[in-house]
Amino acid sequence: MIRTLIVDDEPLARQTLRLLLAQEPDVEIAGECADGPAAIGAVRRLSPDLVFLDIRMPGASGFDVLSAAGTHGLAVVFVTAYEEYAVQAFAAEALDYLLKPFDDTRFRHTKGLARNRTTE
Amino acid sequence: MGDTSKSAVRSRLRFEYARTLAWLVAPLAVTTQIVLDARLGDDLETPFWGVLSYNLPRWVVWTPLSVWVQWLAGSTRSWRLHGISALLCVGIASAAWTLQATRLRNYSQVPPRSPPHARLFLVFVPVTVLWTALVYAAIMAWVWGREARRQLVVARLESLQRQLQPHFFFNTLHAIASLVRVGRGDDAVAMTARLGGLLRETLNDARDPETSLEQELTLLEQYLEIQRVRFGERLSVTVHVPAEVRRARVPGLMLQPLVENSLEHGVATQPGGGWVEIAARRDGCDLVLTVRNSGSSSSSSPPRNGVGLRNSRERLRTLYGERGTLTLEASGEAVTSATVRLEYREGGA
Numbered sequence: 001m002i003r004t005l006i007v008d009d010e011p012l013a014r015q016t017l018r019l020l021l022a023q024e025p026d027v028e029i030a031g032e033c034a035d036g037p038a039a040i041g042a043v044r045r046l047s048p049d050l051v052f053l054d055i056r057m058p059g060a061s062g063f064d065v066l067s068a069a070g071t072h073g074l075a076v077v078f079v080t081a082y083e084e085y086a087v088q089a090f091a092a093e094a095l096d097y098l099l100k101p102f103d104d105t106r107f108r109h110t111k112g113l114a115r116n117r118t119t120e
Numbered sequence: 121m122g123d124t125s126k127s128a129v130r131s132r133l134r135f136e137y138a139r140t141l142a143w144l145v146a147p148l149a150v151t152t153q154i155v156l157d158a159r160l161g162d163d164l165e166t167p168f169w170g171v172l173s174y175n176l177p178r179w180v181v182w183t184p185l186s187v188w189v190q191w192l193a194g195s196t197r198s199w200r201l202h203g204i205s206a207l208l209c210v211g212i213a214s215a216a217w218t219l220q221a222t223r224l225r226n227y228s229q230v231p232p233r234s235p236p237h238a239r240l241f242l243v244f245v246p247v248t249v250l251w252t253a254l255v256y257a258a259i260m261a262w263v264w265g266r267e268a269r270r271q272l273v274v275a276r277l278e279s280l281q282r283q284l285q286p287h288f289f290f291n292t293l294h295a296i297a298s299l300v301r302v303g304r305g306d307d308a309v310a311m312t313a314r315l316g317g318l319l320r321e322t323l324n325d326a327r328d329p330e331t332s333l334e335q336e337l338t339l340l341e342q343y344l345e346i347q348r349v350r351f352g353e354r355l356s357v358t359v360h361v362p363a364e365v366r367r368a369r370v371p372g373l374m375l376q377p378l379v380e381n382s383l384e385h386g387v388a389t390q391p392g393g394g395w396v397e398i399a400a401r402r403d404g405c406d407l408v409l410t411v412r413n414s415g416s417s418s419s420s421s422p423p424r425n426g427v428g429l430r431n432s433r434e435r436l437r438t439l440y441g442e443r444g445t446l447t448l449e450a451s452g453e454a455v456t457s458a459t460v461r462l463e464y465r466e467g468g469a
Contacts, residue, residue: 012298013295016301036391058392100294
């Protein structure tokens, strides 16, 4: 099972990810967070395999979350409406960079990447 | 080479052809005029080719000189360099004219007079000064016209950016897709209509620069409805606008960027959410609009004086002169407020 954490400050965006991931038999949702500090705590406590991470959030940015909680063995997918953070994201060894809005095909591609990474 | 640079090279070539042609056609026109005038005066002796061969080099010398002046105009704003360059133009043109006049004297039908080179040179100077002025005027008109067009384009782009942030569109589209995915089709339709309303207003070039406060608040409500869906319970907005000021004239889309600023830097950065308060009141001859939000602007976000605020200030100054102001304040208890003050006027649509 791929233990997955969802981090986004918009309730609707979290609900969408939950819904899209529920169709995957090998994905287990370990938790959800709506802001930076909560995400730092959740990554440390739950040590998930995969995190869907918003960048602009209350309290701390997605990059702050990674530097505070560490990324050891963690596959990170950034999900954001801002395209200007892509270079920084891949410098932080992101698995993927999902630009909002995305369609189902694009999301399946992300899930494929995550599956390859976590079963290595 | 990309299509853009290819077309840039093509228009540059067209410009150079036109320049060369202009300096060739002008002596032809002048020569024809001289010969026709002579024929009308019963002088059948003045030879067309003789006059043309005398005139043509005088004009053609300006082709390289105008290329030089144009290059200089595009690369420096130093008046001293332009002064030196203008003197050089006068010198080179006068020298060219002097050489040509002495060389062609023998072919002329006019009885030869032989003034010394130095005197000929001095005779030509006033004329070449006028020519230099003409070349400079034409090229500067071209350079400044191009610069003015460029600034106009930049101003229009900035004004679009001020009105709605691009990521607002992307986030809203994502929210609409999310509503569809979770089965809230009716909400998705409503949100699409609101986004359409905002877009129409933003992209409407023919818009009156002013609108009524009532209309501005209606548009703002569409924007806020979208943001309420996105932020959920974290966003609390109150509007205090008494009925008696709702007929007041305000610049269109003035409140929306201020509210957007409040949401981005106040509400969106606070884990527990936050509040925005929009108020309007009359103060003597002025209308005062305030947008207050919880959270200080300095917390984890850049200072709020970017392109958006500069644009708002410029619009206020254009419409109301010294009476249109926009001020930002951060008060001690983590509250930020933006205050717009402008001349109170009623009426119109």
